[in-house]
Amino acid sequence: MNTAQQVESKRNAGYHAAGMVEDGMVVGLGTGSTVFFAMERLGERITDEGLSIAGIPTSYQAAIRARQYGIPLSSLDEYPEIDIAIDGADQVDPNLNLIKGRGAALLREKCVCDAARKVLIVVDPTKMVDTLNALVPVEVLPFASASVSRRLEALGAVPVLRDGVKKDGPVVTDNGNFILDCEFGAIPNPQDLEAEISTIPGALECGLFSAYGEKIMVIVGEGKGCRVVSLH
Ligand code: 5RP
Secondary structure, three states, X not given: OOOHHHHHHHHHHHHHHXXXXXXXXXXXXXXXXXXXXXXXXXXXXXXXXXXXXXXXXXXXXXXXXXXXXXXXXXXXXXXXXXXXEEEOXXXXXXXXXXXXXXXXXXXXXXXXXXXXXXXXXXXXXXXXXXXXXXOEEEEEOHHHHHHHHHHHHHOOOEEEEOEOOOOOOEOOOOOOOEEEEEEOOOEOOHHHHHHHHOOOOOEEEEOEEOOOHHHEEEEEEOOOOEEEEOOO
């Protein structure tokens, strides 16, 4: 449940990120409630300033919302290199390692993050932690969900198949796969864990983003403005 203060923080972060977008840019559009505010402001800039951009959505949700805000959309096929991506996160550690995927969009989000020259992560202050410890979502091929689950258990996880809301049975991602939410406890070495998970056949992607700290700028929305965190 978002408090009014959290919503205000998310708005401030999203608006700040939208202000960093320049005319002519290709913009990755992440998924989730904080990115909505960035899209809202981008829509206003398109109307008010004639800002011209192409958005690359990371989910059906992002595409639907972007259309509502009048943001022209394109694809990763059309633009395999992206100028700037704006996305949310579930947790951020001091080295700018992330956990993402509450919205089950992690696979496309990581593709877009990887293709982007610069990545703006928009969060409220509750997302900033000393050590990552949230559930790590893993997108799995349905065919291999039991075998992937066993391999994740061997890495110390307690994987739980994510169930749908207003749908019986498992969540089916935008890519037609399942999600295993994995409780690992504290994750002091996210790079090692992400590397281990990436070796499991049928584990298509996990919500640990540990390779992008150098190009990430975290915009932490606060009550009256924003705090910007980067490694430089
Ligand atoms: C979706 C995500 C979201 O970006 C993340 O869950 C943050 O969402 P919100 O901005 O609503 O808190 O990773 O897969």
